[in-house]
Amino acid sequence: MGEFGSRIVQNYPYVFALALFAIGVYTILTHSNLFKKVIGINIMEGSIYVLFIAAGNVRGGVAPVLDLANSDLVYVHPLPQALMLTGIVVSVSVTALSLALIMKLYRSYGTVDAREIARLTRLGNEVGADVTSGS
Amino acid sequence: MSLVVRDNLPVLIVVALLSSAYVMPLLTKIRRFRFAEFFAVFMIALALSGGIYLGQGILNHGSFTYAVGGWAAPWGIELSLDAVSGFFLITIGLVATPIMLYASYDLVAEVGSRSRAAWFLTLFLLLVAALCGLAITGDIFNIYVMVEVATIASCAIVSARNDSASVAATFKYLMLATIGSGFVLLGIGFLFVLTGNLNLNYIGQTLRLTWQNYPTALWVALSFFTVGFGVKSALFPLHVWLPDAHSTAISPSSAILSSLAIKGYIIALLKIFYVGVGAQIIWELPITAILTLLGMGAIVAGALFALAQDELKRRLAFSTVSQVGYIFLGIGLGNIHGLTGSFMHILSHALTKALLFLAAGAMIKRTGKTRISEMAGIGFKMPVTLGVFAIGSLSMIGIPLFSGFVSKWQLLLGALAKGNYLAVLVLVAGSLLAAAYLLPVLRTALFVRPTPTPAKDEAPSVQLVAMVFLAALVLVVGVFPHQVLQLAQKAAATLLRWGVL
Numbered sequence: 001m002g003e004f005g006s007r008i009v010q011n012y013p014y015v016f017a018l019a020l021f022a023i024g025v026y027t028i029l030t031h032s033n034l035f036k037k038v039i040g041i042n043i044m045e046g047s048i049y050v051l052f053i054a055a056g057n058v059r060g061g062v063a064p065v066l067d068l069a070n071s072d073l074v075y076v077h078p079l080p081q082a083l084m085l086t087g088i089v090v091s092v093s094v095t096a097l098s099l100a101l102i103m104k105l106y107r108s109y110g111t112v113d114a115r116e117i118a119r120l121t122r123l124g125n126e127v128g129a130d131v132t133s134g135s
Numbered sequence: 136m137s138l139v140v141r142d143n144l145p146v147l148i149v150v151a152l153l154s155s156a157y158v159m160p161l162l163t164k165i166r167r168f169r170f171a172e173f174f175a176v177f178m179i180a181l182a183l184s185g186g187i188y189l190g191q192g193i194l195n196h197g198s199f200t201y202a203v204g205g206w207a208a209p210w211g212i213e214l215s216l217d218a219v220s221g222f223f224l225i226t227i228g229l230v231a232t233p234i235m236l237y238a239s240y241d242l243v244a245e246v247g248s249r250s251r252a253a254w255f256l257t258l259f260l261l262l263v264a265a266l267c268g269l270a271i272t273g274d275i276f277n278i279y280v281m282v283e284v285a286t287i288a289s290c291a292i293v294s295a296r297n298d299s300a301s302v303a304a305t306f307k308y309l310m311l312a313t314i315g316s317g318f319v320l321l322g323i324g325f326l327f328v329l330t331g332n333l334n335l336n337y338i339g340q341t342l343r344l345t346w347q348n349y350p351t352a353l354w355v356a357l358s359f360f361t362v363g364f365g366v367k368s369a370l371f372p373l374h375v376w377l378p379d380a381h382s383t384a385i386s387p388s389s390a391i392l393s394s395l396a397i398k399g400y401i402i403a404l405l406k407i408f409y410v411g412v413g414a415q416i417i418w419e420l421p422i423t424a425i426l427t428l429l430g431m432g433a434i435v436a437g438a439l440f441a442l443a444q445d446e447l448k449r450r451l452a453f454s455t456v457s458q459v460g461y462i463f464l465g466i467g468l469g470n471i472h473g474l475t476g477s478f479m480h481i482l483s484h485a486l487t488k489a490l491l492f493l494a495a496g497a498m499i500k501r502t503g504k505t506r507i508s509e510m511a512g513i514g515f516k517m518p519v520t521l522g523v524f525a526i527g528s529l530s531m532i533g534i535p536l537f538s539g540f541v542s543k544w545q546l547l548l549g550a551l552a553k554g555n556y557l558a559v560l561v562l563v564a565g566s567l568l569a570a571a572y573l574l575p576v577l578r579t580a581l582f583v584r585p586t587p588t589p590a591k592d593e594a595p596s597v598q599l600v601a602m603v604f605l606a607a608l609v610l611v612v613g614v615f616p617h618q619v620l621q622l623a624q625k626a627a628a629t630l631l632r633w634g635v636l
Contacts, residue, residue, distance in 0.1 A: 108299035
């Protein structure tokens with residue numbers, strides 16, 4: 001295995017995180033089902049948690065609770081974990097907002113398919129234009 | 136008491152706006168709705184005066200930092216108050232106050248019900264608070280939090296009226312904006328892994344010493360930021376959400392989104408690029424060339440798309456895509472004139488586009504017509520509204536004595552200093568195209584006299600005051616640009632200085 005390969009193996013959590021990120025973005029952009037888009041968002045956000053937590057990890061480290069009796073303990077970095085708590089809060093609120101929007105969209109269009117909604121919106125615009133130009 | 140307020144003014148601006156945002160629904164329950172609206176106007180005006188006070192102080196005594204909660208720099212969140220923050224705070228205040236005033240006239244009728252109107256006020260104040268936070272923060276994770284608050288607030292504010300078209304536009308906006316946030320957060324993760332810091336100054340100091348060890352990783356992080364903030368600020372190939380979102384929202388929403396919300400992300404990008412990474416590293420990597428190209432593409436493509444639209448608000452939305460290109464072109468040029476031009480264009484486009492959207496909103500409200508081809512002779516009906524619309528159009532084109540000229544002149548100087556003659560050509564072409572998509576509106580509205588000549592039916596006086604105030608600012612900045620230009624130059628110099636230290 002070359003130098004590049006061994007670097008990939010050493011940093012496998014980051015490679016994993018980026019692959020997951022790509023899967024998430026691909027899901028959001030290619031699926032026309034709105035719920036699948038929301039799932040894509042959660043996959044994408046999850047990959048970022050992996051990246052941050054892996055960055056803060058120390059091999060053989062313990063949870064960062066200070067133990068005065070035992071001074072030779074190695075702790076993992078607590079900051080990325082704290083940051084990702086904020087990240088989780090943000091992604092929960094984005095998920096909540098998008099689910100609420102899906103509910104509204106379903107009520108007015110009767111479908112959760114993005115292409116169908118786009119078609120109906122375009123149709124509505126054209127009908128609206130006809131009405132106004134006729135009056 | 137006053138000393139406490141003065142010493143903690145930076146954080147108080149954000150905290151006051153945030154807390155007043157959440158009391159709005161309560162306030163409308165216990166007091167009359169009008170009171171809540173005027174309270175919102177008052178809070179934003181207060182933030183404006185705080186911003187002007189801070190800007191004055193920064194201009195006279197130089198920049199300073201503020202440690203939130205008394206925790207010093209590498210551990211706590213640091214707010215850095217420099218000319219950049221001062222400039223953007225003043226911009227936010229000057230534009231948000233008249234928009235709020237305009238919205239307060241018939242908000243309940245516009246969004247449907249009193250409780251919806253109360254939540255609109257909440258979202259509006261949240262958005263303004265997040266933008267103020269973006270202006271003053273010096274911490275990269277704090278930038279992420281503020282970006283998210285701004286994103287969620289601006290998504291929700293698009294669907295204020297709750298009609299199906301705007302909800303569909305909101306969903307599209309939310310999806311793409313979340314992808315943008317994902318890229319930004321990934322970039323932040325990369326910078327954190329590379330430097331071990333979240334404070335922008337400390338990141339800058341560490342990177343200056345060590346970046347040569349991992350140029351690829353840094354390059355990846357910068358690309359993530361460019362794509363992430365590019366989606367959020369509607370940089371040309373990533374702008375697809377903007378026309379739907381900005382044209383289906385109610386006019387005050389369109390005005391604040393087009394004029395301020397997208398600029399907040401540009402300020403965040405500037406801070407990360409110039410304070411966090413530093414001018415010299417930016418120049419070593421091809422990122423500035425890419426931004427220049429994207430900016431030029433946006434100017435031309437946005438304007439061409441705008442030409443093709445018949446719906447007035449959609450044309451204005453595409454015009455925003457084109458004008459954002461100017462700001463990115465200035466960032467790409469990367470010299471003092473280019474960056475000054477970017478800052479001036481942030482202010483001038485904010486004033487102008489807010490004015491145009493508000494005037495368009497008033498016209499659509501009075502006549503019920505959304506298409507330019509149907510607006511024949513509207514100038515005879517609403518002369519003042521069309522007058523301010525004309526001022527906005529001329530400023531957008533970049534006619535001398537209007538604010539747009541000042542910023543485009545600086546950008547032109549920047550392009551010439553850089554020897555980039557393609558950019559000069561694009562800047563001139565952009566102005567001509569702006570004339571091509573805005574002047575026909577004026578021609579239809581002012582020179583096609585319908586028979587019989589319609590009676591005067593002007594917009595309500597509160598809205599007229601808001602629009603005339605913005606138009607006056609456009610003229611003041613255009614005729615006496617000295618003070619503002621000085622602050623913009625100082626902001627540009629601040630950004631460039633970080634790399635040289």
